Amino acid sequence: MQLAAIIVSLVLIAIGFALLGRAVLQIYQHMRLGQPVPKGTRTDDPVRRTVTVATEFLGHTRMNRWGLVGVAHWGVALGFFSLLITIVNAVGQLFKADWLLPYIGEWLPFELWVEFFATTTTLGILALIVVRQLSKPGKPGRKSRFAGSNFGQAYFVEAVILIVGCSIVTLRGLEGAQHGVESYEAGYFASYPLVAAFRGLSTETLQNLTYLVAMIKIATSFIWMITISLKTDMGVAWHRFLAFPNIWFKRESSGDVALGALQPMTSAGKPIDFEDPGEDDQFGVSQIEHFSWKGLLDFDTCTECGRCQSQCPAWNTGKPLSPKLLIMSLRDHAHAKAPYLLAGGGKSAEGEEKATEEQLKDVPAAALAEAERPLIGTLEENGVIDPDVLWSCTTCGACVEQCPVDIEHVDHIVDMRRYQVMIESSFPSEAGTMLKNLEKKGNPWGLAKKQRLAWTKEVDFEVPVVGKDIEDLTEVDYLYWVGCAGALEDRAKKTTKAFAELLHMAGVKFAIMGGDEACTGDSARRLGNEFLFQQLGQQNVEMLNMAFGESAEGEDGAEGVKVEKSKKKIVATCPHCFNTIANEYPQLGGEYEVIHHTQLLQHLVDEGKLVPVTPVEGLITYHDPCYLGRHNKVYTPPREIIAKVPGLRNEEMHRHKERGFCCGAGGARMWMEERIGKRINNERVDEALSLNPDIVSTACPFCLVMLTDSVNGKKNDGKAKESIQVVDVAQLLLESVKTPVEPEGDGETTAAPEPDPEPVK
Incomplete structure (x- = not known):
């Protein structure tokens, strides 16, 4: 048993590390295929960037928004890196069953550390397995955030983690039995039941069990390493390594997500001068290699968790856009095309091949075929991204806000749109009228x-x-x-x-x-x-x-004001x-x-310069505009104003604040017709009407138009009460701030009347 365990383990370790080294080199070469970024934009303030990585990983600040899933993932993620040292311990146990790490092997803090993370890893992965099974696409279909994810790969990774976690706990039980633990000890708080179960076994049996379990732990770990090394596009596994650089190189050194401003157009890592553009400047993205290296890193980092998909207004209303599936498609295309690009292949703006036949002679046929696929194209054109996917995006930022590894979906979508609009003049026809105006x-x-x-x-x-x-x-x-x-x-x-x-x-x-x-x-x-x-x-x-x-500055060089x-x-x-x-x-x-x-x-209002006094009776629900909320983090002021208006009873919709649902007007969708699936504004209004409100309020003219259109349509269909209003927060405040007037005659006090709302045209 011992000899077999040693041979199997050492062979797998040698193969695993050799293939891992090759895989890391391949990923690095793939990243270098992307365009450079403007100098300093991804490396400024390195201390703060490092703090951001540490905070997001150790505190799981982005994952913990998801309750149980966040806590479970914290145990698994930290357990993975914390327990790497137990592999060293397992290798030693192959040669001497009762071997412990020198100096720290019997040190109580280390024992507590191992026990704690072995437990959190095992329980955490069990919880995540249950969550995945309850969310399988077979039952809720598109509503599952895992729809479209690679389930086989996920099951493999989950099985590996579960086996390794159980092996560590089992080895701890065998260690206790071999080292004479006769009663409960703090250092074995999780594995003590196994210690008690193993205590009556013979020394030879304990040794053979140790060899077997150590081999299982090592073999499982290195079979996983070999597998991911052979499949570098396996995001569900590689994200645990690539997430660190992806977060470190995120767009905002402050740690904020990539929302708010869009980035200026660049070509070869330099901003384009629109007054005098260069002849070779690349406008937008038309090939996978036109993305920056950070874009390619984004694609590889996707863990296929589907949090972006679950929040996307397009996906939730039956449209073909899923931010997750878009990123996965770009990742798969990048890896499939990489051999062609690494051989020097590529197309000029005129569509001419840059590489010679000699350079491309050893490129696999599959890679050559992948190189012929248009980045944006219909199914008939064998396109990587369908145009309907590209134009369904409202740029609401829900995907970016929810992504636990800081992928910058909106920037990539807009970069692809830029090429389609500025070079191909290919975009929904209704938007052309807006541009001309x-x-x-x-x-x-x-x-x-x-x-x-x-x-x-x-x-x-x-x-x-x-x-x-x-x-x-x-x-x-x-x-x-x-x-x-x-x-x-x-x-x-x-x-x-x-x-x-x-x-x-x-x-x-x-x-x-x-x-x-x-x-x-x-x-x-x-x-x-x-x-x-x-x-x-x-x-x-x-x-x-x-x-x-x-x-x-003046023409003569005089300094301006x-x-x-x-x-x-x-x-x-x-x-x-x-x-x-x-x-x-x-x-x-x-x-x-x-x-x-x-x-x-x-x-x-806080200063007392505006005093809401007149009651505005009714139940109100507030809709968060995406470009006020997610993009600029302004959530409190509108709600504070509503709270100060007497008579109003505020009730939040299920999706609000960071998880607010778009009205459908962002990303220039205000000027495009929705022809696929349910209208996004109808989905949002249905959620509002489920509360039976008297007032739906917002703080954006685009949202006001979209919500009003939907509410009026539902009034006409008899699905909404005639008295419901859609108003801006400012209108509510004005109604309450206006001083009541004393009418002539009966002396009763009433508020100054507001003009009747104009009918929607």
């Missing part, structure tokens, strides 16, 4: 500039316009960025007027840009038209800097405008202090 009129509706001021004639106070009523913004506290929807869309205009009236009542000095204000370019950028975004953004930044009294960021205050009612100006305009030279209107209103 932005180019010609500066707003998605194609309305005249003068109509941006129409709403100011509907309020009973003066709204100062920069350049007309005031010279510049040094005369006011805030620039109110109204936005296209807030100025031109009838439902959103109610929010605009309510917010402006609240500012007026609170004595806050503000001004607007009026006709000079153009679209921020949010929809154009997320659709993939980076060039149009750059045009609109540069135009707005120059206009804003001038309005704040800042001037650029600079204004501190803290003195350039902007408030926006649209989260998309808020996100773009705050997070993306700095890329264009526009540094401003930007807040959302709910943040300012909460501040004014």
Whole structure:
């Protein structure tokens, strides 16, 4: 038994380490096939990055949002690395059954360590096995977050962990029996029942059992190592190693997820100059090798857990997009095409092969065939990613927010869109109208500039316009960025007027840009038209800097006037405008202090400048706009305002805050028709109506439009009560802040009436 155990174990160890070394080299070579990233963007602030990795791993800060699953995974993940030293102990036991590690083998803290993590690993993997079985796709279908995952690979990994965990506990029991443990000891708190069971066996039997169990532990561990070394695209196994660099190299050195701003377009690791682009500049991604090395690392790190899939509004409404399956498809394609690329293969922009026949002669036929597949293409075209998958994304960020290994799904989707829009001119036809309107009129509706001021004639106070009523913004506290929807869309205009009236009542000095204000370019950028975004953004930044009294350097080299960021205050009612100006305009030279209107209103209420007094009766539920919540972490102010309004009873929908469900308008989906599956706004409204609310509230004009459309449709179908309202938080606050008036006659006190809501057109 001992000889067999030694031979089997040592052979597997030798093969395992040899293949592992080759696999690590292969993965490194695969990563090098990707494009470089701008210098310093992934390596800045190394200390903080290291702290982030330690925090996310040791504290499992992202996994522990999932309750039992997070705790179970913590035990398995830490147990894997903590118990690696027990393999050394098992090797020693092959040669001497009662062998223990020198110095620490009988040290109580070490014994407690091994007992604890052997237990958490075993119990943790049992819990995860049960969770996977309860969530098998065969029963709930698409609702399972494991739908589409590689179950065979997952079962293999789970079996390995369970066998290793049980082997460690068993070896601990055999150690206790051989070392004369006669009664319960703290160092054997988990394995003592086995110690008692083995205590009556003969020395020879104990030794043979030790050889056998040690061999099982070692063989299982190294069969696993050999398997993953031969299959480097096995994300369910490799993520436990690749997660560390993937988290360390994440986009935000602060540790935040890759949401908020989109990254500027780059080619060969350098930002593209849109005023004078290079002849060889690559616009977006059309081949797997056009992704950055970090993108390729993202694909390999996916553990197929499906948390992104379970939260994705597209997947949950019957559309073909699953963030998990998209990443898996890109990973599999990258690995299948790698031999061709490593041999020097590749296509020029004109589609010509870069490598010679001599270079490609040893490339497997499968890799050559994979190289011919279009990255974006239909099933008939044998595409890697179907166009319907690409255009189903709302860029809500739920996938990025939930991913435990910090994969940057939204950035990769937008990079692929950029090529489709800017080079192929291939995108949903309805979006073309929006793009033309932005180019010609500066707003998605194609309305005249003068109509941006129409709403100011509907309020009973003066709204100062920069350049007309005031010279510049040094005369006011805030620039109110109204936005296209807030100025031109009838439902959103109610929010605009309510917010402006609240500012007026609170004595806050503000001004607007009026006709000079153009679209921020949010929809154009997320659709993939980076060039149009750059045009609109540069135009707005120059206009804003001038309005704040800042001037650029003169032609003669004279130094321009600079204004501190803290003195350039902007408030926006649209989260998309808020996100773009705050997070993306700095890329264009526009540094401003930007807040959302709910943040300012909460501040004014807290200061006592706005006092909600009139009750607004009814049950209310609040919908989190994705670009306010997930992208910018603004969850509390709207809820604080609602809580201050007397009479309102707030009840949260099941999916709220970080797990809030999209309205369906983000990612330029506002301008595209939903032709597949259930409409996302209907799914969200169904969730809201399940609470039987009187009011559905939000804080975004896009959300307001989408939710109102759905609610009105359900009213017409008799599925929603006629009295239900969809309003912005600002409208609720204004209704409550208005002082009750004393009517003539009976002396009863009633609140000042609000105008009836306009019918949805």
